[in-house]
Structure formats: structure tokens, C-alpha cells
Amino acid sequence: MTGEADTLYQIGLGEQAAGRLDAAIAWFDAALRARPDFPEALCSGGYILQSRGYAAGALAFYDRALHFDPVYAVAWFNRGGLLLAHGNAEAALSCFDRACASQPEYAGAHCNRGAALYALGRLREAAEAYRQALGLQEDLPEAELNLGNALMRLGRNEEARQAYLRAIVLRSDYALAFCGLGIVAKELGHFDEAMRAFDQSLCLAPDSEEARCNKGCLQLLLGDFAEGWEGYEYRWAEGRRPVPASAARLYLNDxxxxxxxxxxxxxxxxxxxxxxxxxxxxxxxxxxxxxxxxxxxxxxxxxxxxxxxxxxxxxxxxxxxxxxxxxxxxxxxxxxxxxxxIPSPIPYLRAEPERVALWRERLAGAGLKIGLCWRGNIDFRVDPRRSIPPESLLPLTKLEGISLFSLQKGANEAVPAALAERVRSFAKDFDDGPDAFIDTAALMVKLDLIVTCDTSIAHLAGALGRPVWVALRHVSEWRWMTERMDSPWYPTMRLFRCDDNDDWPALFEDIAVEIRRYFSS
Missing domain, CATH: 3.40.50 (Rossmann fold)
Structure with missing residues (x-):
């Protein structure tokens, strides 16, 4: 019966390769009737079910295949891919681990293992997994692309650029790699190269929302608002747009x-x-x-x-x-x-008088007061590099006659002792109710200056019309433009930019000098 099952299975594989999936399933079923404990036929049938959107059925087929052959690498690989596609990265990683253990030379399994690690935010491990895949199979453009993605998230931009370029050499029509190249070239300040890469990506994939959005953000960064807003309309991942695109045009002056x-x-x-x-x-x-x-x-x-x-x-x-x-x-x-x-009716938000009175009392006798925020969203998908390493703020601890206050809610991460001693925190009762920023806004009114990273604190201070200095990476988000030291969005804001190495400690040495000048003028 084994020979008959194998013959039926091979016919099914031929039908699958030809795209005749219904016929393939029929042959796989026939093979399984001849041999119920046939893991390869079960796995192939599961893959067709998965491709047609029957996730539960596919998972059952993979599990049955693995029941008969617990070290069947392809079944572990397919099972992991299904789980990863449905957002279960932890379980997917376990599957890819089993696939790699069963078949150490399986480059695709190492590559997908990297994808699961990336989804979990374990970026360094992801990069290593992609490198393992490429060590096993050099001509794997998907691994180069994903390696570039991980390296870019780690801030290793030139290495990421080289990975995208290698992916393009391997596949000259790789739209995703051109898009990645555009993103990292923008991060490196190579704006012409970035624009060419986005254009090439869109030439290959005109409907790419990722390329349209990133090109639009680059245009906004460079001050081309007319074109930039059009691309910015594609900023949502597919299926996540909260409302349909609108053709409405609103005339503020009419x-x-x-x-x-x-x-x-x-x-x-x-x-x-x-x-x-x-x-x-x-x-x-x-x-x-x-x-x-x-x-x-x-x-x-x-x-x-x-x-x-x-x-x-x-x-x-x-x-x-x-x-x-x-x-x-x-x-x-x-x-x-x-x-x-750009309309700037500053202030367009205000702190509540009762809260302002409360914070006036709590800050009585503090002298000159500076509010600090060094951490934004820590989700690696939201560019955590906008956050500032706490040790970089140490130059501010040497300022005399100035009190420092934390504007971060629940900021309990470890900070240098010298910073912890100088910065007063209100984490226990600071904006602890259901309403966001109520205490923060009132506290800002009683501060002489706010110094912050690129996060919501910067926008709140600007909307309140408070003096705020924003510390930025060398190439920042589109809304802060390039080279400008002021912001057309917020007249009371001043921008400070790192050099091209994103040297935060050096930037805060400069900020400390400017603070002395600010309060002595």
C-alpha cells in the first residue's frame, strides 16, 4: 500500500504545481486512504487548506502529520507560518525552533524564525537568524530584506542599507527591498537616493501603500506639502484605515x-x-x-x-x-x-485653573523650574530611537539654581543616580485618573521650560504655548523638517538636533549651555 500511496501523492504534487488544487486535494485524499499515517500528504493537504483560508483545518492537518512524524521539519515550518500569519509569534517561534532542530540546514526555517523573533521585538536575535539563513543559502532575497528591516530598527542604518542593496542584486524587481532602501536612505540623510528608491518601488508596485506613505513622509520632511499630504493618506497598514479616504476639502478662511x-x-x-x-x-x-x-x-x-x-x-x-x-x-x-x-492659533489648549493652583502650591519655592521627558513609546514599531538614553541628560544635573521635574507618567526605569537625585518625580499621583495630561498640562503652566524627546509631551507643551525645547535625532520625523531650529507648528518651540552620529550626550552638553544662556538673558 505504501507504493500505491506514494504514487498517488506524487500525482497530487504534480496537480498542485500546475495550480489545479481541487484535483491535488483529491489525489492527496486518495493517498491518505491508502496510507492514513502519511505525514507528507497530510502536510501538503494542510498547506492547500491554509492557502484557501481554512486555518483551523490546516492546523489540524499539520498536527496530525506531526503526530505520525514528530521531527518532520516542513510540517513544523508550515505550522509556524500559519501561526505567525495569525499573530501568534510566540507559538510560531517554537515551531520554527523545532523545524531548525529537525533540519539544521533548512534556510527557510531560519529565515522564518527570524520573522517570529522580529515580531516579538527580539531584533538582535532576529538579525542573527537571518544571517544564519543566508549562511546556508546566499541567494535568499527575503532573508536580506528582513535582515535590513531588523538592522534598521536597531539603528544600524548603513548595514541595513547594504542588506537592501544585496536583496535588490538578487531580485532586481523586488519592490519591498527598494522601499526598505528608501526608508533607510532617508534615515541616513540621503534624500535623493531615498526618493529614487521610492519611485522605483512604486514603478514595480504602483499600489504599494508602504511606498506611497514613505515617499509622502519624505516629501513632507522636505517641505513639499502639496504632494506629501497625498502620500500621507496611505499611512495605515492595509485593512486598518479607520474611515474611508475622503475627498472633502475644507476652507478655514471661508x-x-x-x-x-x-x-x-x-x-x-x-x-x-x-x-x-x-x-x-x-x-x-x-x-x-x-x-x-x-x-x-x-x-x-x-x-x-x-x-x-x-x-x-x-x-x-x-x-x-x-x-x-x-x-x-x-x-x-x-x-x-x-x-x-500652517495654522498656529497658540494656545488652543489650556490647563484647568484649579489644577494650576494645585501645582503652584506643590512647586512653591522651587526657583527656576524645568520639566523633562526622555522616553516616548517603547514599542519597537514606533521608533523607540526617538527616546533619549537617560544617562545623556546628566549634563543637566550640573545646572545650578534650577529644579528639574519629570513629566513622565510612571517612569520607573533605571536612571543614573545623579539624575535620580536631581529630578523630582510625581509618578504616584500624576495623572492617575481616567483623563490624560490634566496634571501634566497644569504642571507645564508652572514650569519655566520644558525639555523633551519627540513624543506627545512636546505637542502638549506646544499646544499650550509653553516654552519647549525638543531634542531630536539627526534625521527626525517629517513634522520637524530638516535643519530648522524652530517649528512652524508651534511658535514657542525650539528644536535641537543631534549630529549625524545621533550623539545624545553631546547634544545635551549643548542644551545645558543654552539653558544657562536662556535663563541669564
């Missing part, structure tokens, strides 16, 4: 056209983005539009300080009839924003 317009604005990104672009919501409401804002409940109290007539609703509530429905980050595009027309 109250007659806005009066009575019913507009639903939907929160779409981080808290900093919401704060930055909430100015448009305020201006539209003040111009006579009927605005409903669907956003996080925790921001409602802060945003209500604008006193704009806005109907609040939860961010999942998109019901009702409106003349326009837009994501909040799409408002600059809808309002025709250009470099010289």
Missing part, C-alpha cells in the same frame, strides 16, 4: 462655506498626532462647522479646554449622517495646508 457643514473627525494615530492636529478641529468649529469628534475618552477633558463647540463621542462610534468624515490626521490635507499656511 466661514460662509463651512457654516452648518456636519463633519465627523475620527482619531486615527497616537496621542501626539491628535494633539497636533486638534487645532484644525477647533478652527473648523469656530468657523461654524458642526463638528463631532470620535476619539479616546481620556483626551476629552483636555480637548474640552479649547472651549470649541464640539460634540464628543467614543472613537468607535461613526454613526450618523455627515457632509464629511475624516481622520484627524487627514485634516491638514483637507484644509490645503502648505508650509506658509
Amino acid at each position: 466661514a460662509a462655506r463651512l457654516a452648518g457643514q456636519k463633519i465627523l473627525v475620527v482619531h486615527d494615530h497616537g496621542l501626539g498626532d491628535a494633539i497636533q492636529f486638534f487645532r484644525y478641529v477647533v478652527l473648523l468649529a469656530q468657523a461654524g462647522a458642526e463638528i463631532a469628534f470620535a476619539g479616546p475618552r481620556k483626551l476629552r477633558r483636555l480637548f474640552a479646554s479649547s472651549a470649541a463647540p464640539i460634540a464628543w463621542r467614543n472613537e468607535e462610534d461613526l454613526s450618523g449622517n455627515f457632509d464629511a468624515v475624516l481622520a484627524i490626521s487627514s485634516l491638514p490635507r483637507a484644509c490645503f495646508t502648505r508650509m506658509d499656511t
Whole structure:
């Protein structure tokens, strides 16, 4: 029966290779009737089920194959790929570990093991797994691409650039590799190379949302708002767009056209983005539009300080009839924003007087006061390199006659003793209620200066009209542009940029010098 089963299985493989999947399944079923304990046929049948979206059935086939052959590397590989595709990276990693252990020369298993490690944020291990795969099979463009992705997240940009270039040599039509090259070239400050790479990626894959978005962000970084906003409309991963793209155009300077317009604005990104672009919501409401804002409940109290007539609703509530429905980050595009027309009605947010009085009392006698924030979102997918290593702030501890305060909620990570001794923290009772930034805003009003990394604290200080200095990497996010020391978004903001090595300690030596000048003038 084994010979018959093998013959039936080989016929099925031929049908599968020809794309005749129904016929392939029929032959695999016939092989399994001849030999029920046939792991290869089970695995092949599971793969077809997986390709057709039947995840549970595919998993059952893989498990049955592994019951009969616990060291069957391909079954472990396929099982891991299915689990990884469904967001279970930890279980997927275990499968790829088993595949690599069963078949150490299996380059694809090492490559996918790297993908699982990457999804778990274990970037150094991911890079090593990709290198192992390439050591086993040099002509593996997917491994080079993924190696580039991991290295870029680790801040090893030139190494990442070389990995993307090797991927392109291996596959000249590799749109994803050109897109990766564009991203890392932008990070290195090679803006012309980045633009060429994005254009090539789009030439190969015109519908690539990743390439469109990243090209748009580069255009915004370089001040080309007319084109940049168009690309920025593709900033969501496929399927995650909170509302459909809108063709609405809103004329902030024409109250007659806005009066009575019913507009639903939907929160779409981080808290900093919401704060930055909430100015448009305020201006539209003040111009006579009927605005409903669907956003996080925790921001409602802060945003209500604008006193704009806005109907609040939860961010999942998109019901009702409106003349326009837009994501909040799409408002600059809808309002025709250009470099010289960025609206800056500063302040457009305000601290609550009762809270300000409370913090005035708590800070009494502190002398000159500086608020500090050095950590933003720690999720590796949100560019943790915007955060500042705490030891880099040590030059600020040498400033005399100045009190330092932490603006970070629950910032319990280890910091140098000299910094911990100088920086006063309010972690126990600081913004501990359901409303975000209420204490932070009030505290900012009583500070003489805010020094922060690129995070929501920077946007809040700018929206409140407080003096704020933002410490940036050499090539920063698009909203801070290039080379500028000021921000057209926030008139009270000053920008400080690292050199091309992102030397944070050197930057804070400079900031400490500027603080002395600031308070002595």
C-alpha cells in the first residue's frame, strides 16, 4: 500500500504545481486512504487548506502529520507560518525552533524564525537568524530584506542599507527591498537616493501603500506639502484605515462655506498626532462647522479646554449622517495646508485653573523650574530611537539654581543616580485618573521650560504655548523638517538636533549651555 500511496501523492504534487488544487486535494485524499499515517500528504493537504483560508483545518492537518512524524521539519515550518500569519509569534517561534532542530540546514526555517523573533521585538536575535539563513543559502532575497528591516530598527542604518542593496542584486524587481532602501536612505540623510528608491518601488508596485506613505513622509520632511499630504493618506497598514479616504476639502478662511457643514473627525494615530492636529478641529468649529469628534475618552477633558463647540463621542462610534468624515490626521490635507499656511492659533489648549493652583502650591519655592521627558513609546514599531538614553541628560544635573521635574507618567526605569537625585518625580499621583495630561498640562503652566524627546509631551507643551525645547535625532520625523531650529507648528518651540552620529550626550552638553544662556538673558 505504501507504493500505491506514494504514487498517488506524487500525482497530487504534480496537480498542485500546475495550480489545479481541487484535483491535488483529491489525489492527496486518495493517498491518505491508502496510507492514513502519511505525514507528507497530510502536510501538503494542510498547506492547500491554509492557502484557501481554512486555518483551523490546516492546523489540524499539520498536527496530525506531526503526530505520525514528530521531527518532520516542513510540517513544523508550515505550522509556524500559519501561526505567525495569525499573530501568534510566540507559538510560531517554537515551531520554527523545532523545524531548525529537525533540519539544521533548512534556510527557510531560519529565515522564518527570524520573522517570529522580529515580531516579538527580539531584533538582535532576529538579525542573527537571518544571517544564519543566508549562511546556508546566499541567494535568499527575503532573508536580506528582513535582515535590513531588523538592522534598521536597531539603528544600524548603513548595514541595513547594504542588506537592501544585496536583496535588490538578487531580485532586481523586488519592490519591498527598494522601499526598505528608501526608508533607510532617508534615515541616513540621503534624500535623493531615498526618493529614487521610492519611485522605483512604486514603478514595480504602483499600489504599494508602504511606498506611497514613505515617499509622502519624505516629501513632507522636505517641505513639499502639496504632494506629501497625498502620500500621507496611505499611512495605515492595509485593512486598518479607520474611515474611508475622503475627498472633502475644507476652507478655514471661508466661514460662509463651512457654516452648518456636519463633519465627523475620527482619531486615527497616537496621542501626539491628535494633539497636533486638534487645532484644525477647533478652527473648523469656530468657523461654524458642526463638528463631532470620535476619539479616546481620556483626551476629552483636555480637548474640552479649547472651549470649541464640539460634540464628543467614543472613537468607535461613526454613526450618523455627515457632509464629511475624516481622520484627524487627514485634516491638514483637507484644509490645503502648505508650509506658509500652517495654522498656529497658540494656545488652543489650556490647563484647568484649579489644577494650576494645585501645582503652584506643590512647586512653591522651587526657583527656576524645568520639566523633562526622555522616553516616548517603547514599542519597537514606533521608533523607540526617538527616546533619549537617560544617562545623556546628566549634563543637566550640573545646572545650578534650577529644579528639574519629570513629566513622565510612571517612569520607573533605571536612571543614573545623579539624575535620580536631581529630578523630582510625581509618578504616584500624576495623572492617575481616567483623563490624560490634566496634571501634566497644569504642571507645564508652572514650569519655566520644558525639555523633551519627540513624543506627545512636546505637542502638549506646544499646544499650550509653553516654552519647549525638543531634542531630536539627526534625521527626525517629517513634522520637524530638516535643519530648522524652530517649528512652524508651534511658535514657542525650539528644536535641537543631534549630529549625524545621533550623539545624545553631546547634544545635551549643548542644551545645558543654552539653558544657562536662556535663563541669564
